[in-house]
Amino acid sequence: MSAWGNIRTIAKREMGGYFASPVAYVFIVIFLLLAGFFTFMAGGFFERQEASLNAFFTWHPWLYLFLVPAVGMRLWSEERRLGTMELLLTMPITTWQAIVGKFLASWLFLILALVLTFPVIITVNYLGNPDNGVIFCAYIGSLLMAGSYLAISCMTSALTRNQVVSFIISVVICLFLILCGYPPVTNLLLRLESPRLVETVAAFSVMTHFEGFQKGVLDSRDIIFFLSIIGFSLFTTGVIIRGNRAG
Amino acid sequence: MIRVENLSKSFGPKLAVNNISFQVERGEVLGFLGPNGAGKSTTMRMVTGFIPPSGGKLSVGGFDIVEKPIEAKRLIGYLPENAPSYADMTVSGFLHFTAEIRGLRGDAKKRAVNRVVEMCFLENVLHQSVETLSKGYRHRTCFAQSIIHDPDVLILDEPTDGLDPNQKHEVRTLIRRMGEKKAIIFSTHILEEVEAVCSRAIIIDRGQIVANGTPQELKQRSDLAGAVSLRVNGVPTDVIKQKISVLPLSKKITILKESPQKVSLRVFPKPGSADGELARNLAELSMKENWHIEELHTEEGRIDEVFRSITMPDTVRKEESK
Ligand SMILES: Nc1ncnc2c1ncn2[C@@H]1O[C@H](COP(=O)(O)OP(=O)(O)O)[C@@H](O)[C@H]1O
Ligand SMILES: [Mg+2]
Numbered sequence: 238m239s240a241w242g243n244i245r246t247i248a249k250r251e252m253g254g255y256f257a258s259p260v261a262y263v264f265i266v267i268f269l270l271l272a273g274f275f276t277f278m279a280g281g282f283f284e285r286q287e288a289s290l291n292a293f294f295t296w297h298p299w300l301y302l303f304l305v306p307a308v309g310m311r312l313w314s315e316e317r318r319l320g321t322m323e324l325l326l327t328m329p330i331t332t333w334q335a336i337v338g339k340f341l342a343s344w345l346f347l348i349l350a351l352v353l354t355f356p357v358i359i360t361v362n363y364l365g366n367p368d369n370g371v372i373f374c375a376y377i378g379s380l381l382m383a384g385s386y387l388a389i390s391c392m393t394s395a396l397t398r399n400q401v402v403s404f405i406i407s408v409v410i411c412l413f414l415i416l417c418g419y420p421p422v423t424n425l426l427l428r429l430e431s432p433r434l435v436e437t438v439a440a441f442s443v444m445t446h447f448e449g450f451q452k453g454v455l456d457s458r459d460i461i462f463f464l465s466i467i468g469f470s471l472f473t474t475g476v477i478i479r480g481n482r483a484g
Numbered sequence: 485m486i487r488v489e490n491l492s493k494s495f496g497p498k499l500a501v502n503n504i505s506f507q508v509e510r511g512e513v514l515g516f517l518g519p520n521g522a523g524k525s526t527t528m529r530m531v532t533g534f535i536p537p538s539g540g541k542l543s544v545g546g547f548d549i550v551e552k553p554i555e556a557k558r559l560i561g562y563l564p565e566n567a568p569s570y571a572d573m574t575v576s577g578f579l580h581f582t583a584e585i586r587g588l589r590g591d592a593k594k595r596a597v598n599r600v601v602e603m604c605f606l607e608n609v610l611h612q613s614v615e616t617l618s619k620g621y622r623h624r625t626c627f628a629q630s631i632i633h634d635p636d637v638l639i640l641d642e643p644t645d646g647l648d649p650n651q652k653h654e655v656r657t658l659i660r661r662m663g664e665k666k667a668i669i670f671s672t673h674i675l676e677e678v679e680a681v682c683s684r685a686i687i688i689d690r691g692q693i694v695a696n697g698t699p700q701e702l703k704q705r706s707d708l709a710g711a712v713s714l715r716v717n718g719v720p721t722d723v724i725k726q727k728i729s730v731l732p733l734s735k736k737i738t739i740l741k742e743s744p745q746k747v748s749l750r751v752f753p754k755p756g757s758a759d760g761e762l763a764r765n766l767a768e769l770s771m772k773e774n775w776h777i778e779e780l781h782t783e784e785g786r787i788d789e790v791f792r793s794i795t796m797p798d799t800v801r802k803e804e805s806k
Contacts, residue, residue: 327562
């Protein structure tokens with residue numbers, strides 16, 4: 238009956254939903270293959286000749302750009318399509334318990350996928366002497382970033398009963414969050430606009446905030462940035478759902 | 485248990501529910517009747533707390549649905565229109581989930597699931613996923629979900645929609661039985677169901693209540709109520725009509741069926757006639773005339789006729805202007 242009990246029940250159901258279909262396994266395999274490809278082929282892991290996972294983490298913002306919305310797109314749109322939203326929201330739970338439960342389940346799923354990348358840690362430790370503190374830090378940043386993308390997908394999935402539409406909108410938003418701090422773009426902007434403005438825009442970018450984690454710096458401002466994206470998006474999800482119901 | 489006062493709901497400029505008030509107590513089964521788009525589902529969605537009302541007051545078991553939604557929702561079991569459920573779950577998984585979210589744990593949960601599985605005849609499909617079920621089973625799965633916590637208040641939106649005649653009969657029996665201890669609202673557009681199940685019925689049209697009463701009372705509003713039907717063998721129609729029309733209570737005679745041998749006709753009483761008076765007069769007449777009567781009975785009135793005459797304003801208006 239407690240809030241936490243309700244959240245757990247909802248999260249458990251949602252998690253079961255992922256593994257009831259082959260989609261979950263397909264997703265994890267694709268995630269690992271792409272992570273491997275980016276790290277070893279595109280990232281030039283071996284050519285770097287350094288004992289770090291920079292080649293691995295640099296690609297995460299881009300890797301998540303498509304994979305995380307794919308996980309999050311069904312969260313609410315599926316409930317709307319099936320009509321189960323009416324069932325769920327007439328149960329003795331609050332809307333935010335449902336939102337948090339569903340979000341946590343899919344975040345846990347992404348964390349599981351991320352944990353399965355552990356062979357890269359073994360590899361880099363086998364080949365050299367990396368700073369495992371930095372690696373740990375980067376993992377924290379990566380899962381916070383995944384959570385932010387996911388919260389955004391959660392929000393867009395509440396907007397429509399069509400998963401594809403939900404996917405596209407969240408990719409666009411996430412892409413914006415990447416590009417506004419992506420060096421090629423900021424450099425271009427610097428030539429056109431005042432540095433102050435560019436800096437302000439870049440402050441909203443996941444790139445800027447993920448950088449610190451990759452260097453092994455746990456800056457509270459970066460953590461707060463990601464947590465506020467999650468908080469804001471989940472709050473907005475609640476507002477959208479309330480709007481849906483009010484008609 | 486359920487109190488609805490001046491409830492309204494508008495979707496943009498459209499007024500879907502317009503100033504509805506009613507009450508349902510424990511032991512009552514209230515039938516919601518009305519044409520498609522009348523506002524039945526919208527009303528039920530407000531009672532269950534899914535959509536907020538635009539105006540009016542609404543409480544379940546004393547708890548205001550807007551101010552104390554969780555307490556109110558705990559008392560309610562709800563079967564939404566089209567019986568939605570999670571397609572990728574098994575029946576058993578789905579029922580365990582709903583039991584858990586209703587706060588049932590451990591043994592209580594198991595017992596609750598077993599009870600509804602038995603009541604709704606779901607044993608055979610327990611481990612099948614919901615999307616592979618036939619419509620009847622899917623419906624019963626969602627129905628099972630609504631009674632899993634043995635709620636005091638049950639809201640059922642078209643509970644027999646899409647079931648075959650046997651399943652319809654089972655569900656009606658179940659509703660009637662549960663209605664002895666619960667407060668139940670159910671909507672339907674099958675009018676015979678109302679007589680079979682409800683202790684009271686409300687007819688809604690374009691968001692407003694246009695009739696409210698027991699099935700008996702509603703039937704009496706029918707033009708047919710009180711009319712006497714009779715079938716006579718071997719007497720010319722003209723003779724019958726002539727003799728009956730001079731009876732002081734008879735207002736109008738319509739011929740229902742005519743064959744060379746037999747004639748069936750219906751006699752409507754003058755307003756204000758006592759119940760059964762016209763039938764007695766007709767019986768006396770036929771005895772005096774030595775008619776061979778094969779059938780004679782007073783009509784109770786028919787709900788479908790009441791329904792049609794109330795919810796089709798155009799025909800009503802035409803009749804009034806006559
Ligand atoms: N979410 C909504 N947005 C806009 N109009 C709606 C919505 N839900 C219902 N309506 C309208 O309200 C009216 C009543 O609908 P409903 O309650 O579903 O009728 P019923 O269940 O009696 O068939 C209909 O005209 C319908 O189009
Ligand atoms: Mg309806």
